[in-house]
Amino acid sequence: MRRSIATVCLSGTLEDKLEAAAQAGFDEVELFEPDLIASALCPEEVREHAAELGLTIGLYQPFRDFEAVPEAQLRDNLRRAEHKFAVMQRLGADRMLVCSSVSGDAVDEDGLAAAQLRTLAEDAADHGIRIAYEALAWGRHIRDYERAWRIVEAADHPALGICLDSFHILSRGTDPAGIRQVPGEKIFHVQLADAPHLVMDVLQWSRHYRCFPGQGGFDLPTFVQHVCATGYAGPLSLEVFNDVFRQADPRRMAVDAMRSLLLLEEASGITALPTAQPLRGYAFVELAVAAEAAAPVERLLVSMGFRHAGQHRSKPVQLWRHGDTRILVNHDDNGGKPGPRVAAIGVESAAPIRSAERAQRLLAPPLARDRGPGEAELSAIAAPDGTAVFFCRTDDSDAGAWLGDFLTAGPPGGGVSADVTGIDHVALSQPFDFFDEAALFYRSVLGLELQTADELATPDGLVRSRAARAADGDVRFALSVPLVGTDGFDLQHVALASDDVLATAQAMRARGVPLLKIPDNYYDDLRARTHLGPETLERMRDLRVLYDATDDGELFHVYTEMVGPGLCLELLERRGGYDGYGAANSPVRIAAQRAAGRAAARA
């Protein structure tokens, strides 16, 4: 099936949008009329530019408030359509989207609607144009696709069909299975959008909060399967109105859009991609820090029981180990940023080459790497925020494996607090307009599952947070972003797992690990709202351990003080089936981090 995107999904000028869509590999675009009207290009130039880019202009949209009106209004509407047909011919667009009327002039009479749409279709056919009639979820009379289809069926004209829009159908809770009753050749266009489940006026929901398939809460694979069952042979087209996407880099957004469509096609059984490989934990997390800023990082790692166990053969990269938990410290110049920052993450893939193939098919940008003679070939891609993701298969005994690139510098660490059992998750704040894109990236490229989104009140404002994890929980990413505005939130942490966080925190503190100071008020509140025993609570207060509980289990966790401007380590212990990240504690934790940051700035 052809792949299409509405120009309204992307920001910038019409040229920007077309170029971005073409570069991302789309076959055609829906031209959103305001984009044409605001463009200095005349329709012929738009057509030519699109053609040069290898794009078809398929659908022209929207044509509003046409049907079921009194005779005088109909004449006016047909005149208006004639003008638009002329524009479409100059553009080379062959389908016009007519949305069901929202006008007070429209009467509730399907027969009249059908007759007038037939007239419109006759006029359109004279220009070689076909009309795709769409039921808007907030149409005055016509709000669902079944009724739109009955009208189109009654009008019975070859140049009149329907347009199916997943948002308009699924947002109303309409059963999409009825799509299967429509002959595929009468479906002239299919528009796809996902959306989070929100309780708000559907118009507002539609205009501001749509997102690309796989970023929201709709079951779009089933929707697409229903469409395919009809024999529909037209394009799958993305039509997404989103406040954030509208102002993001259109080239990035177009790639994100294409990735979402490929993932949807895979889930719908239309397109086969290299299978996502199971991820079995972390090979390493790499911190980038300038050599002159590295001392606090090294001190922290030593005091936590890590040991400098290896040195890269050709790069200024140290391997630090705590048993099988590995942190790389990279002193390479990171564009002049002192750091420390999480620069790369190595995930354990059952088949790294297959993982890399999938990433490539899903348009993940590959990272070029300098490789010394005899060094392992590692596949690396860039996540949307620039973090490098490596697919590894760690095997000490395999000379070709990545660990072989490190010369042994000493025995692995551990022992001091041997109950650090690995890396639980990595928490990364995202640039403002990268959030949905990042979630989709981890979901599609790494094959992770998205968890529910949270909203946290921090001293810097509201923060959205969402996590993605492997099915068995061995790999987890916690993403966060300011809810509005672009500034002021830039925190990362690496969370280490422990079997007994109280014991580990105590041992670490004894060895000089600086633990983040949590206010006493927090523990007074815990005492009021939980049934934790006084001794446990007192120990938690002493060690600054935070607590969360759900029906599934409990979380005990503690943070180190920040090393550098935006990074710290976390130690956590999951009890029972606790599957979250302590989001309820984030306001307190972030306030404490900000306070510590200000105190450090004053010192």
Add this chain to the structure above:
Amino acid sequence: MRRSIATVCLSGTLEDKLEAAAQAGFDEVELFEPDLIASALCPEEVREHAAELGLTIGLYQPFRDFEAVPEAQLRDNLRRAEHKFAVMQRLGADRMLVCSSVSGDAVDEDGLAAAQLRTLAEDAADHGIRIAYEALAWGRHIRDYERAWRIVEAADHPALGICLDSFHILSRGTDPAGIRQVPGEKIFHVQLADAPHLVMDVLQWSRHYRCFPGQGGFDLPTFVQHVCATGYAGPLSLEVFNDVFRQADPRRMAVDAMRSLLLLEEASGITALPTAQPLRGYAFVELAVAAEAAAPVERLLVSMGFRHAGQHRSKPVQLWRHGDTRILVNHDDNGGKPGPRVAAIGVESAAPIRSAERAQRLLAPPLARDRGPGEAELSAIAAPDGTAVFFCRTDDSDAGAWLGDFLTAGPPGGGVSADVTGIDHVALSQPFDFFDEAALFYRSVLGLELQTADELATPDGLVRSRAARAADGDVRFALSVPLVGTDGFDLQHVALASDDVLATAQAMRARGVPLLKIPDNYYDDLRARTHLGPETLERMRDLRVLYDATDDGELFHVYTEMVGPGLCLELLERRGGYDGYGAANSPVRIAAQRAAGRAAARA
């Protein structure tokens, strides 16, 4: 009545919030529990810090899900309350807000709710604390204040009263007149919030879109009058949850909050302020531009028929005139910014000193000005975005008036296109988190009326726009801001009025005024959707004149090309009762400006 603000209205740490509230002149604060829990200050320190700042901690909030529960749950809830009473005593807070339960455990039995609230009130009284019971708009059973009051009345305990929250009452469309039936001494607290009219789930509306009184759509003066009619003697307290306010500078927000409360008190007849003086047009608009960047501005003014008519006695400021339309060009160093930017606006006040007094009472920051000997004393204040606002009374014959500070350099301009009749409005883009504040500033300080807000789709993303104007339309400000994100929108223009914009534009073009190029596609669309005659349309296309129409009248307007990075002039003609600003054309106009900007950058 005492003035109070909830800490949740402001961003930053608890200390930041308290300091901001105190500086803005509040008497007390409502302490929002999460702010305490995240604070490193213990309750005694919070109390002490507040006291040093001259603030009382009045209400502690929220205590949730208390009433109408089974016995075992009640014991748990009372235990939880005991903990909080202890915290409140340490804080010195004398009222606890109990919101109606949203829990599934609560039963729909007012008698049980009353009995349990009475028990709670008995416990509270032992600690010298009073309980203010509030009906949440989304409470499980108790959603309106009348029912909350019936429960409180039935419970009949001196330490139990109600809390009235304007949001919870007005958002549900409940008639607030019933408040008058409640004895004032049983109203323990009053929380005020405004909100735009939105159709969405009320919880979501409440959590994200509240705003300060006067910034939204609620009739709060009537609400407050009802409250006062009861004899209520407690504080008027602002409780506003707003995504943008949460991340703005808390000192600025606290001043904004206080200004909104003063305006509300004035409108409710509680507090008298110096009356807003009628504004009778513009004395001048002042552009700041570095001398080396001034040539394009001067060229534009000359070609539009302005003349350099005066030179300031002591400052590098030129007076340009087109008849009685005055533009000042200031070559003073503007913090190193080349400009041109709108730096100041002079409005004609019937009584400038009274205007300045009102501004001062409403906490508008006065601007210190260097004044040469014998120069006029002008009252200037800073608008939220830093634009200076001068209150003037222009009178050529009065030696003490501001025009006397300018040495005559030549005759006033005009003639070429004498039908420039004055300044119609000034359009200013606002920093992201200044928008509601700016609207309230112009409304309260200048006594303007706010017009409906619009949302515009521009190539840079969605933009909110809202205008404020004098009742007779002689002074108008059009404000705009990006809907999300903080970057990318920074356009200003000064709009000049004309009686015949087509003739004026033609004359100006002949004199070399560069008019902004509007795409032909725009005129093709106008032809399709309006009944403008072909000759008029052709002339408009030729001159790049834009068009808008409402039921009240029509607008014809045209823009010059940008001079510098973000400024242009507009010429407009209002026909009939047209009262808008051509917002429908903004997407096209802004796209054209961006295109011109890019073309200039390439050249």
